[in-house]
Amino acid sequence: MTTDALPPVPSVQSLSSAQQRGTACVWCSVPLTPAIAADLGPRKIDAHGSTVLWFPRSCRNCRKDHP
Numbered sequence: 001m002t003t004d005a006l007p008p009v010p011s012v013q014s015l016s017s018a019q020q021r022g023t024a025c026v027w028c029s030v031p032l033t034p035a036i037a038a039d040l041g042p043r044k045i046d047a048h049g050s051t052v053l054w055f056p057r058s059c060r061n062c063r064k065d066h067p
């Protein structure tokens, strides 16, 4: 899998802390449980001047809408 295959996600700065932590869907903000969570792949983001990996998650419904 290449990063090109990953769906675009909202800017991490625009998300709530729950969405940033991966406990809420990045698109619809629904609280995620293991049964409905979908990994969106690692993203490189800038955090206070250093590049870190971020692992955004969404619910399965939104994942289907963002191929």
Ligand SMILES: [Zn+2]
Pocket: 025, 026, 027, 028, 029, 030, 058, 059, 060, 061, 062, 063
């Ligand atoms: Zn969602």
